[in-house]
Amino acid sequence: MKIAVLKEAADEPRVAAIPETVKKLTALGVRVAVERGAGARASIDDCEYEAAGASLGDRTEVLKDAGIILSVQGPAPSTLKDAARGAILIGALDPTRRRDDIDAYSKAGLQALAMEWAPRITRAQSMDILSSQSNLAGYKAVVDAAAAYGRAFPMMMTAAGTVSAAKLFVMGVGVAGLQAIATGRRLGAQVSATDVRSATREQIQSLGAKPVFVDSVAGIEGEGSGGYAGEMSPEYQAAQAELVSGHIAKQDIVITTALIPGRPAPRLISDAQVATMRAGSVIVDLAAEAGGNVEGVEPGKTVVRHGVTLIGAVQLARSLAADSSALFARNLYNFIAAFWDKEGAALALPDDDEIVTAIRLTNDGKVVSERLKS
Template sequence: MKIAVLKEMAPGESRCAAIPETVKKFVGLGADVAVESGAGASASISDDEFAAAGASLGSRADILNGAGIILCVAGPDPSGLAGGAPGALLIGALDPAGRSEAVQGYAGAGLDAFAMEWMPRITRAQSMDILSSQSNLAGYKAVVDAAAAYGRAFPMMMTAAGTVSPAKVFVMGVGVAGLQAIATARRMGAQVSATDVRSATKEQIQSLGAKAIFVENVAGIEGEGQGGYAGEMSDEYKKAQAELVSSHIAKQDIVITTALIPGRPAPRLVSDAQLATMRPGSVIIDLAAGAGGNVEGCRADQLTEIHGVKVIGASNLARSLPADSSALFARNLFNFLSAFWDKDAGAPVLPDEDEIVRGICLTHGGKIVHERLAS
């Protein structure tokens, strides 16, 4: 089995789908690994390091020739994947909801495409979950970037010249990114509070030493979404939450928003009117900027000043930590393939009825097969 590792061509993409560690592990399974020259450069991995791990290096045409598995970070253009073996597996973050034409192209090219971002959130798939691994880094980096943009210190400092008050950080949305943001802000000495529509997260917030800000005694909460994600809220809940947030956000120095609902635009959490109540010089990091943003007026990958508040649209912060994000992403891919690897066949065997396979397989046999894309 030949495994091809692509050099990423998407603008701003700095990650790599393999690292020397996973190359060695694939070679240990009996696979041949071919890495496109320069694939790891942005993640500080040289071609020599890949070669020392057992990979061959070459052009895209060279590495794709006869490849049975193609690994990528961002979904590549289907036109640039010629040369793979019939029925080759394409595995990476393929953005099936936003790139339907590309998915159709993968099917037309005879590729079996697997979108790792649709990995089911079940126990045996945790080590394969790219959203969790990348969100963890994004939550950390959001706090670091907020500290860089904020014109004051984070921790309380008592000096002969007077006392510096701690920064007040408010995290909205307590998934993987939110929890890491809470932990990082606490380590940096900030006074941290957080909120979420899922009642189960209250205990998690408190366990990290932050104050939980929750709407109480409101009927019609529908925030407990499937697979650990948040779902839609009732109108009554939205109104109560807006009132609670308005009273709290005016006192905050830094706000980090992380709320996403799979397959839908990001929910609006902070309005222009709420921004106007914040102190000039305050900072908001919107991690949902790529899906429309949680903050009114936010622009993806831009810093916008609104009412004196710095609003930073952070669509993919994991890219700004390419060495670590590549390492975690590459291990996610290896963990997926190795879980299904058949030593006798020398290749992965992916049963159609398996929950993981069914959850992430987009195309097979020249057709789009995923139920979420069938229409």
Template sequence: MKIAVLKEQAAGESRVAATPETVKKFIALGAEMAVEAGAGESASCADADYAAAGAAVGTRDETLKGADIVFGVQGPDPASLGGAAPGAWIVASLNPFGERARVDAYAAGGYEALAMEFMPRITRAQSMDILSSQSNLAGYKAVLDAAGEYGRVFPMMMTAAGTVSAARVFVMGVGVAGLQAIATARRLGAQVSATDVRSATKEQIQSLGAKPIFVENVAGIEGEGSGGYAGEMSPEYQAAQAELVSGHIAKQDIVITTALIPGRPAPRLISAAQVASMKPGSVIVDLAVEQGGNVEGAVAGEIVTVSGVKIVGHRNVPGRLAADASALFSRNLFNFLSAFWDKEAGKPMLDAEIGDAIRLTQGGAVVNQRLLA
């Protein structure tokens, strides 16, 4: 069983799908590991460290030759996979809804594509969940990015020259990224509030020392989605939330938005009028900008100033913490495959619950029900 670790080809991608730590663990299971030269360079993983862990380091062609499993952070170009074994598994974050043509190409090439972001959110799969591990880092980094753009300090400071008020931070969307953003902003001394369409998050917000901002007693709320994600909001809820948020957001120094709905464009949470209501010098960080954005006026890959407010739209926020993001991502992959490793067969054997959830292609066809619906 040969596992190939490829150097990422996507622009701006600094992460790597396996570190020397996980390479060593896979070898201990009985796998043969091959790493493309330079694959971990931008994530502080040197070729020499991979070699010391027992991997063969070589060219892309050498790495792929006879590979039974191909690792990537983002899905590799199907045309670049020549030399991999027939039916090889492609294990990566594959963006199935946004890159459907690539999924079809994996099927046409006879590959078995496994989308790690489709990992079911069940107890036994928590250690395999790349969305949680990467979102956790994104929430942390979002606060640091906001602090870097904000022209003032976060904590209240009492000095001989007078008192500096604490920054007011508002987090919209309290999933993994939002919770980490709340915790990080609190650690920096900010006055933090947060909102979400899921009522169950209120206690989580309070447990982190932040103030929950919630719409109450509105009929038709559909915020509780499946798999731990938020669902669609009803028109009644959207109207009530817009009224509540408009009054609150005008008083904030920093807003961080994190709301995503799988397979659909990110919900619009902040309008241009709401941006204009904020004080000049305020900062908004839109973590959903690559999926269409939560903020009107946000631009993917750019920091723009609208009505005196900076709107931060960095792409691939976890990749801005490449070393830690790679370490967590690679452990997710190891936890996944090692849980199904059959020692007698010398390879992983997936069960139906997880295998059917993440398998996109098999036997030359697209087989995932989420893509066939």
């Protein structure tokens, strides 16, 4: 078995394998071929891959006879003309927004596996690329906010007077939100957080932050499936908007992270609420690519509205390419190792396995994912 590791497109600095995972893959009895320059933007030299046991080549050489192809973002189908039919393509394939590419993978006879669709179950935790990348994004969101904020984060007592601590509010307490809370606390901010899932209250408190929840409305529908937030009742939405309006006006930094799979990001902050914040405040919207949690945010841009800086964060993990590559590569290795057939020296993907069923998009020249059929 040969595994190919591809160099990503110009806008993607991450890489799908690092020397550490190359060593582990070769220990499984496979050959690993890495496209030249694949790790350059993640601070990995080609010689490091060679030292780990990989061979180097151009894309044609790397793809020749490869049974498994590893990538971060799904490569353009036109660049896979040398891939063998039946090869397994593994990466973050963005199936709903890149449906034409998925169809092209199918026509090329590739078995495409979208790792971002792995179910949030215990057995799949070590393979969860969304969690590993969101963790870094939550950290970077606070760092970027600190860079844009014109004041210090921690309280400082000096001979010239006291500098008050910044007030940081996190909306959405998933993986990214929890890391944002932890990072804000490390930097010395006064941190508060909210979520529609009541179970997150204890998580917020465990990190030393103040939970901000609507307690006066019954029948909250925020507990979604698979660990994600779901839709809220109209009564809860109204109560939350009132609570947030009063709280957000007192905050210096706001980080929003709310996403609902398969739907536009929920609107959490209106333009009128932005206007209540004091000049110099900063909002970082981690859901900007999905439509944004904040009215007026622009994906990939920083704009100022009512004196408040709005950062439309896009793929923040990319800005930490070395660390995000390491985590992503380990996620892929953990998946391969979990389904590796030692006797057959191949990847065995049972049709009745819930992880396989969730991530498999194409097989035998057909689109087989139920999510893409609906």
